[in-house]
Amino acid sequence: MTDEQTRLGELREEIDQLDQKIMELISARAKCAQEVASVKMTSNSGQDVFFYRPEREAQVLRRIKEQNPGPLSGEEMARLFREIMSACLALEKPMHIAFLGPIGTFTQAAALKHFGHSVVSVPLPAIDAVFREVESGAAHYGVVPVENSTEGMINHTLDMFMSSPLKICGEVQLRIHHHLLVSPANKDQEITRIYSHQQSFAQCRQWLDTHRYGIERVTVSSNAEAARRAAEEPGTAAIAGDMAAELYGLEIVANSIEDRPDNTTRFLIIGREEVPASGHDKSSILVSMRNKPGALYQLLEPFHRHGLSLTRIETRPSPSGTWAYVFYIDFEGHVEDEQVRKVLADVEDEAVELKRLGSYPIGVL
Numbered sequence: 001m002t003d004e005q006t007r008l009g010e011l012r013e014e015i016d017q018l019d020q021k022i023m024e025l026i027s028a029r030a031k032c033a034q035e036v037a038s039v040k041m042t043s044n045s046g047q048d049v050f051f052y053r054p055e056r057e058a059q060v061l062r063r064i065k066e067q068n069p070g071p072l073s074g075e076e077m078a079r080l081f082r083e084i085m086s087a088c089l090a091l092e093k094p095m096h097i098a099f100l101g102p103i104g105t106f107t108q109a110a111a112l113k114h115f116g117h118s119v120v121s122v123p124l125p126a127i128d129a130v131f132r133e134v135e136s137g138a139a140h141y142g143v144v145p146v147e148n149s150t151e152g153m154i155n156h157t158l159d160m161f162m163s164s165p166l167k168i169c170g171e172v173q174l175r176i177h178h179h180l181l182v183s184p185a186n187k188d189q190e191i192t193r194i195y196s197h198q199q200s201f202a203q204c205r206q207w208l209d210t211h212r213y214g215i216e217r218v219t220v221s222s223n224a225e226a227a228r229r230a231a232e233e234p235g236t237a238a239i240a241g242d243m244a245a246e247l248y249g250l251e252i253v254a255n256s257i258e259d260r261p262d263n264t265t266r267f268l269i270i271g272r273e274e275v276p277a278s279g280h281d282k283s284s285i286l287v288s289m290r291n292k293p294g295a296l297y298q299l300l301e302p303f304h305r306h307g308l309s310l311t312r313i314e315t316r317p318s319p320s321g322t323w324a325y326v327f328y329i330d331f332e333g334h335v336e337d338e339q340v341r342k343v344l345a346d347v348e349d350e351a352v353e354l355k356r357l358g359s360y361p362i363g364v365l
């Protein structure tokens with residue numbers, strides 16, 4: 001045996017012993033989570049027990065990132081713990097997560113990034129169907145896209161909040177990489193048609209105009225549907241992400257063709273209950289103002305006066321009347337914070353209506 005072989009054997013033995021310890025520790029952690037579940041059941045006498053605690057999960061993941069000694073990166077370590085917590089939560093109660101489907105969409109990737117892989121993910125055909133599934137209690141939580149860094153807001157999601165009683169419980173951001181994909185069976189055929197979702201075409205417009213000018217672009221309901229069609233129809237390609245490519249066995253012809261390298265989509269987690277403060281939170285509100293001069297100033301002035309950072313303000317037409325508007329606002333802070341309470345009280349004095357959509361941990365992963 002060479003010196004290298006002897007050393008390799010020793011290191012592998014060390015890894016085996018460490019794995020054993022890690023396994024014992026994860027099992028001890030899982031037992032703790034089971035006990036947490038029975039404490040929650042006793043304290044709520046089985047009524048409306050909220051096993052999933054977004055604020056606690058955010059605190060755990062933040063601490064892991066901060067205290068991670070390396071050499072793994074903080075993100076990598078947090079991802080590992082994300083999966084451990086996901087498995088522990090599934091022991092307490094398997095979570096049913098509705099998302100904008102079909103399977104293989106970026107929304108599913110976002111749901112798994114946020115909740116880990118130990119959830120039951122339920123694909124639904126439209127954003128309003130995701131809201132309905134959570135409202136009815138058929139799913140515990142839902143995941144919907146809300147904005148893209150290249151294409152802006154997803155208005156359908158914003159508008160749903162006007163009528164829905166659901167609360168925002170969290171957010172998750174996903175870097176979106178689009179690829180041009182073909183079926184290996186049709187690889188040598190000339191491509192005469194490209195399928196994709198309208199948002200993805202918009203995010204890859206320049207690349208398509210430069211590299212695939214003149215090829216027919218057909219909009220379908222999702223990237224996953226585009227991939228499904230490309231897998232079946234000779235002479236076609238799809239623009240979609242890794243999950244859809246893998247699901248339908250497609251090959252990448254051109255990699256990461258999005259026009260902006262930082263192309264990111266933000267998704268919201270929607271649920272039926274309010275989330276306590278985690279220490280690093282964001283809040284969302286909908287406000288409709290009287291249609292008079294200075295209305296926007298009056299709306300924003302309290303945020304400035306109390307030093308609260310706005311992270312997003314968006315205007316949507318009000319469903320109640322022509323040329324009336326509703327403002328969708330995201331800002332840093334939690335409704336339990338003194339400053340936030342003061343700002344909301346001031347805004348409420350001036351507004352026709354103020355709807356609190358929820359306070360939730362700023363995305364950690």
Ligand SMILES: O=C(O)C(=O)C[C@]1(C(=O)O)C=C[C@@H](O)C=C1
Nearest residue numbers: 033036051052053056085088089
């Ligand atoms: O602390 C809790 O309330 C738990 O249920 C434990 C735990 C965990 O594994 O750390 C599991 C699920 C919750 O979403 C948050 C944390």
